[in-house]
Amino acid sequence: MESKELGKKIRVAIVEDHDIFRKRLTELLGFYDELELVFTADSGETCIKQVFESEPEKMPDVILMDIELPGISGIETTFQLKEKFEEIDIIMFTVFEDDERLFESIQVGATGYLLKDTAIDEVVSSLKEVREGGSPITPSIARKLIGMVSKPKKENSSKSEPEVVPFDLSPAEIRILEQVIDGKSNKEIAEEVFLSPWTVKTHIKNIYKKMHVNSRAAAVRLALKRDIV
Amino acid sequence: MESKELGKKIRVAIVEDHDIFRKRLTELLGFYDELELVFTADSGETCIKQVFESEPEKMPDVILMDIELPGISGIETTFQLKEKFEEIDIIMFTVFEDDERLFESIQVGATGYLLKDTAIDEVVSSLKEVREGGSPITPSIARKLIGMVSKPKKENSSKSEPEVVPFDLSPAEIRILEQVIDGKSNKEIAEEVFLSPWTVKTHIKNIYKKMHVNSRAAAVRLALKRDIV
DNA sequence: GGAAAAATACTCCGTTTGGGTGATTTATTA
DNA sequence: TAATAAATCACCCAAACGGAGTATTTTTCC
Numbered sequence: 396m397e398s399k400e401l402g403k404k405i406r407v408a409i410v411e412d413h414d415i416f417r418k419r420l421t422e423l424l425g426f427y428d429e430l431e432l433v434f435t436a437d438s439g440e441t442c443i444k445q446v447f448e449s450e451p452e453k454m455p456d457v458i459l460m461d462i463e464l465p466g467i468s469g470i471e472t473t474f475q476l477k478e479k480f481e482e483i484d485i486i487m488f489t490v491f492e493d494d495e496r497l498f499e500s501i502q503v504g505a506t507g508y509l510l511k512d513t514a515i516d517e518v519v520s521s522l523k524e525v526r527e528g529g530s531p532i533t534p535s536i537a538r539k540l541i542g543m544v545s546k547p548k549k550e551n552s553s554k555s556e557p558e559v560v561p562f563d564l565s566p567a568e569i570r571i572l573e574q575v576i577d578g579k580s581n582k583e584i585a586e587e588v589f590l591s592p593w594t595v596k597t598h599i600k601n602i603y604k605k606m607h608v609n610s611r612a613a614a615v616r617l618a619l620k621r622d623i624v
Numbered sequence: 625m626e627s628k629e630l631g632k633k634i635r636v637a638i639v640e641d642h643d644i645f646r647k648r649l650t651e652l653l654g655f656y657d658e659l660e661l662v663f664t665a666d667s668g669e670t671c672i673k674q675v676f677e678s679e680p681e682k683m684p685d686v687i688l689m690d691i692e693l694p695g696i697s698g699i700e701t702t703f704q705l706k707e708k709f710e711e712i713d714i715i716m717f718t719v720f721e722d723d724e725r726l727f728e729s730i731q732v733g734a735t736g737y738l739l740k741d742t743a744i745d746e747v748v749s750s751l752k753e754v755r756e757g758g759s760p761i762t763p764s765i766a767r768k769l770i771g772m773v774s775k776p777k778k779e780n781s782s783k784s785e786p787e788v789v790p791f792d793l794s795p796a797e798i799r800i801l802e803q804v805i806d807g808k809s810n811k812e813i814a815e816e817v818f819l820s821p822w823t824v825k826t827h828i829k830n831i832y833k834k835m836h837v838n839s840r841a842a843a844v845r846l847a848l849k850r851d852i853v
Numbered sequence: 854g855g856a857a858a859a860a861t862a863c864t865c866c867g868t869t870t871g872g873g874t875g876a877t878t879t880a881t882t883a
Numbered sequence: 884t885a886a887t888a889a890a891t892c893a894c895c896c897a898a899a900c901g902g903a904g905t906a907t908t909t910t911t912c913c
Contacts (some may be wrong), residue, residue, distance in 0.1 A: 426911055467766045481783070491784075522715075524764075528764060529764040529766065530764075530767035530769075531763045531765025532761060532763070532766045534753040534754075534759050534760045534761070535757060535758040536738075537758065537760065537766060538757065538758055538764070539761035540759075565888095567889075567890065576841065576845050577845070578838075578839045578845060580839070580868090580869065580870090581788055581868085590890090590891075591891075593891085593892050594890075594893095596871085597891075597893095598890085598891095599873075600871070601889095609807075609872090610807045610809075611841040611844075612804055612806075612807045612840040612843075613806070613807025614807075614846050616805050616807060616844050616857085619845065619848045619849075620848075703857085794860080795859095796859075796860065796861095809898090809899065809900090810899075810900080819860090820861075820863085821861055822864090823862060825901085826861075826862080826863095827860080827861095828900090829901075829902075829903095830859095832902095838901070839869095839900085839901080
């Protein structure tokens with residue numbers, strides 16, 4: 396855990412399209428001596444522009460990023476920024492609590508995920524935690540995150556190795572996923588497992604939902620990476 | 625988010641083998657009126673016994689569970705408790721930060737995961753959050769959790785040596801194959817690499833020929849198996 | 854300089870996929 | 884027993900894909 400020069404101010408940027416909210420946040424963060432607001436932006440495009448134009452000593456350490464933005468979304472913005480500026484930590488800041496956005500945010504490299512009703516000093520601690528290698532996450536969001544890696548409880552497997560199956564795919568689904576990984580088409584799979592092509596398709600759609608992907612290629616990559624097969 | 629009868633005291637139990645630590649924690653939590661300590665235990669066995677013998681009005685809402693315990697571990701204890709008392713929330717409380725224990729804790733049904741150096745009022749907020757459907761997690765732990773669901777970011781390996789690639793894919797083809805593995809569509813890839821979608825398609829067809837496959841899924845599997853990326 | 858390889862762009866066409874919706878049957882378990 | 888979850892089958896539609904062919908421009912290397 397490499398804490399980044401304690402004692403130095405944390406350079407913060409705010410990306411938020413809602414004027415009043417942005418100003419209020421700016422105002423509140425102003426009370427904290429340990430923070431230095433380097434810029435605010437009201438859109439993803441502006442934010443990216445600002446970062447590119449920032450002199451090194453004004454480069455933000457952490458960006459508080461609204462997800463809902465006019466034009467490109469906060470998620471897309473994060474993705475683009477992380478491509479070039481890997482070292483900037485980005486905390487998603489949103490009113491939304493849905494799984495998809497959370498998952499996408501994580502995929503594109505967001506470090507934290509806070510709901511907008513988070514108390515201001517919680518926000519400030521989060522900014523610090525992020526600099527120290529942590530990932531501040533609103534508890535209600537954390538529970539969803541846990542849901543993504545935990546499998547709903549079932550049979551007793553307390554002893555020996557827990558036999559970890561990421562995403563809780565049913566046996567039928569795993570069987571089909573294996574065929575998908577083998578590069579077979581739905582029709583081919585159907586013949587292989589003696590099911591109608593429609594059933595195969597339904598299974599695959601359910602697999603996608605559970606794995607949070609939307610194509611065979613992505614499913615294959617994830618499955619191999621997580622050793623599902 | 626079903627908050628459980630706000631206004632009612634939260635019944636808490638502490639499971640911790642270290643005497644001084646347990647007493648100190650007990651003492652500290654005593655200052656909070658909104659909490660009611662129903663019991664403490666110094667081992668998993670004792671804890672389970674206590675829960676089974678608890679009268680309904682003394683049943684804990686939340687248990688702060690140390691992971692390192694003499695006899696059965698906090699994880700095993702959690703597992704056994706959750707089997708019978710699904711409604712009890714359990715927060716793992718530990719000095720350990722390793723992935724395995726975190727993962728196991730989640731698998732057996734722990735709701736939160738705090739490090740022992742967490743400030744006391746953070747602990748108290750966590751107890752409340754848990755009752756409101758949240759999952760309080762120490763930020764440094766949360767980052768590990770995120771690592772479990774995120775895709776590894778590509779590092780820029782500035783090519784110095786020729787780097788042998790199975791199948792002799794041209795650099796352009798490898799670049800495109802990487803995108804295919806990321807689950808992108810031809811159009812998305814085209815935008816990413818600034819080429820027309822038709823060109824991308826041509827490349828992909830050539831990749832298929834060289835790899836002797838005829839679908840994305842198959843290409844992804846082969847590429848990952850042979851470490852092309 | 855000239856041949857070969859790679860990269861680029863485009864068309865036509867039929868097939869496959871992914872997403873949405875809905876329905877029935879069989880376990881399982883609360 | 885009632886509620887839930889898993890597995891099965893079905894249809895529609897728009898978008899994406901894969902196969903075949905053609906053609907120009909760059910690069911590379913002998």
